[in-house]
Amino acid sequence: MAQNCTLAALWDIQRTNWRADIWKLPLNALWSVVYFGLKKFGESLDKAGWDQPLHILEHMPVGFRTSIHGAMETRLANELFVSDQGFEYSNVVRKELKKYSLARATLASFSATASTLILGWLIFDQGSLGAMDLIRRLSERVARDRAASDFVFGEGVGRVFYGVFSPSVSWTDTVLSLAFYGVFLALVAFVVAVAYYPLRAKLGLEQRRLIKCIDDLEQRLIVESHRRLRESSKN
Numbered sequence: 001m002a003q004n005c006t007l008a009a010l011w012d013i014q015r016t017n018w019r020a021d022i023w024k025l026p027l028n029a030l031w032s033v034v035y036f037g038l039k040k041f042g043e044s045l046d047k048a049g050w051d052q053p054l055h056i057l058e059h060m061p062v063g064f065r066t067s068i069h070g071a072m073e074t075r076l077a078n079e080l081f082v083s084d085q086g087f088e089y090s091n092v093v094r095k096e097l098k099k100y101s102l103a104r105a106t107l108a109s110f111s112a113t114a115s116t117l118i119l120g121w122l123i124f125d126q127g128s129l130g131a132m133d134l135i136r137r138l139s140e141r142v143a144r145d146r147a148a149s150d151f152v153f154g155e156g157v158g159r160v161f162y163g164v165f166s167p168s169v170s171w172t173d174t175v176l177s178l179a180f181y182g183v184f185l186a187l188v189a190f191v192v193a194v195a196y197y198p199l200r201a202k203l204g205l206e207q208r209r210l211i212k213c214i215d216d217l218e219q220r221l222i223v224e225s226h227r228r229l230r231e232s233s234k235n
Contacts, residue, residue: 006201007194010194011194013068013071014067014068016067017067018190021067021190022186024066025108025111025185025189025193026186027063027064028063028064028066029109029189031108032062032063032105032106032109032112033109033112035063035105036105039057062101062102062104063105063108065104066104068193068197069103069104069193076210103196107193107196111189112185114192115181115189116129116131118184118188119138119181119184120134124137134181135178138177139169139173139174139176142169142176142177143167143168144163144166144167145159147167148162
């Protein structure tokens with residue numbers, strides 16, 4: 001996996017497949033909020049003694065597979081989980097691959113947070129805005145700029161006037177703000193996706209995660225083997 005974590009290799013993958021990923025990255029960021037919210041809710045129910053929702057969440061996708069994450073997960077399966085007969089896609093292996101793929105949701109959530117903070121600081125000089133607040137304020141600014149440009153006494157006077165009396169925000173203003181936020185989010189997600197694995201590899205974190213992944217897989221396989229032995233002995 002080491003040679004696959006270089007910045008040049010991942011940049012080449014992202015550069016080649018950016019058209020396929022441009023719409024997935026913003027959607028993954030939005031879905032990550034829902035996914036982690038449901039996961040937290042499921043864990044709370046599990047502590048209360050109802051584990052069924054958490055089992056259902058295990059089959060819920062963490063997001064669209066982008067080119068970089070897809071390549072890394074495929075190579076992980078090829079190098080670590082391959083057998084003589086092909087991929088060993090048992091339930092045990094699927095669960096370990098699902099844990100590894102959680103990086104997609106984590107990066108998407110981080111990208112959304114970073115995009116919101118950066119835009120809030122650059123445009124409104126505030127780093128504490130949430131995504132909905134940011135989009136609302138962007139829409140209001142677009143509406144104010146549009147109204148000021150059509151003001152009868154000139155744009156300068158219009159900005160002062162509509163700074164006091166806010167114009168109504170149209171659907172067009174909201175869509176333009178969402179589009180701007182989505183494009184910026186996609187750019188941030190591109191940068192984060194390309195830098196994530198090389199940075200982890202440089203710090204030794206990727207190797208530790210792979211070792212833990214293998215250890216967890218071994219433990220799961222041992223438990224699964226014991227279960228099957230018990231079932232066969234009963235029969």
